Amino acid sequence: MIIIKGSNIIKEYGSKMSKTQVIKGINLTIESGEFVSVVGPSGSGKTTLLYLLSGLEPYTDGSIELFGKELNTYADSDTANLRQTKIGFVSQSYNLIENLNVYENVLISFIIAGKKDKSKVDKALEMVGMLDYKDLYPNQISGGMQQRVSIARALVNDPEIIFADEPTGNLDHNNGLQIMEILKQLNRNYHKTIILVTHNEDLLFYGTRTIRLNDGLIIQDVETLK
Numbered sequence: 001m002i003i004i005k006g007s008n009i010i011k012e013y014g015s016k017m018s019k020t021q022v023i024k025g026i027n028l029t030i031e032s033g034e035f036v037s038v039v040g041p042s043g044s045g046k047t048t049l050l051y052l053l054s055g056l057e058p059y060t061d062g063s064i065e066l067f068g069k070e071l072n073t074y075a076d077s078d079t080a081n082l083r084q085t086k087i088g089f090v091s092q093s094y095n096l097i098e099n100l101n102v103y104e105n106v107l108i109s110f111i112i113a114g115k116k117d118k119s120k121v122d123k124a125l126e127m128v129g130m131l132d133y134k135d136l137y138p139n140q141i142s143g144g145m146q147q148r149v150s151i152a153r154a155l156v157n158d159p160e161i162i163f164a165d166e167p168t169g170n171l172d173h174n175n176g177l178q179i180m181e182i183l184k185q186l187n188r189n190y191h192k193t194i195i196l197v198t199h200n201e202d203l204l205f206y207g208t209r210t211i212r213l214n215d216g217l218i219i220q221d222v223e224t225l226k
Helices: 046-054 076-085 102-112 119-127 143-155 173-190 201-206
Strands: 002-014 019-031 035-039 061-066 087-090 161-165 193-198 209-214 217-223
Touching: 002 046, 019 046, 019 193, 019 217, 035 046, 035 173, 035 201, 046 061, 046 161, 046 193, 076 087, 087 143, 102 119, 102 143, 119 143, 119 173, 143 161, 143 173, 161 173, 173 193, 173 201, 193 201
Parallel strands: 035 193, 035 209, 087 161, 161 193
Antiparallel strands: 002 019, 002 061, 209 217
């Protein structure tokens, strides 16, 4: 089932007198259950594309359908509900609240979504191997562990899609591989659709498909070789 469909997506920045086109007419479809790695050099537009597909940033022209509905037609309340229930976002920065412990950092996302079954917070932490550390604070755990907590926070409301923007960018090699293994297992065992932005070519084999960008255009879209 197609859950994202983009047609002639264009994104421009700047004023009428001085516009910079970052995304230059991209067409793509993403099906439920895929693990798509978006790769390209700095400035190729990969992070911008991720933000457009997830609804975090508006596009200038073209069309993006998310879960069968044109993103530009979503009301603000619908977009907020979408982020709380159907999509999760993991960034390069962990964005944890320093004065909240691990459990509370995940719980806050759960509360904002209006959920009540707090056992799901423990379940999300268990899925990323952080349940035993739930009483610790961000300054008491490593960067890799903090990123696991941010993944649990993205998971706690059981989203269909996880958007991940350079999730290993601030981690050393071994911790980065552990994060990628978690994402792979979420895709394979829990059927989460993963859309990952990375500059690291060594991480591509974790996914099922690679989209390669250059200068705002898709120059390659292939299944990942296993």
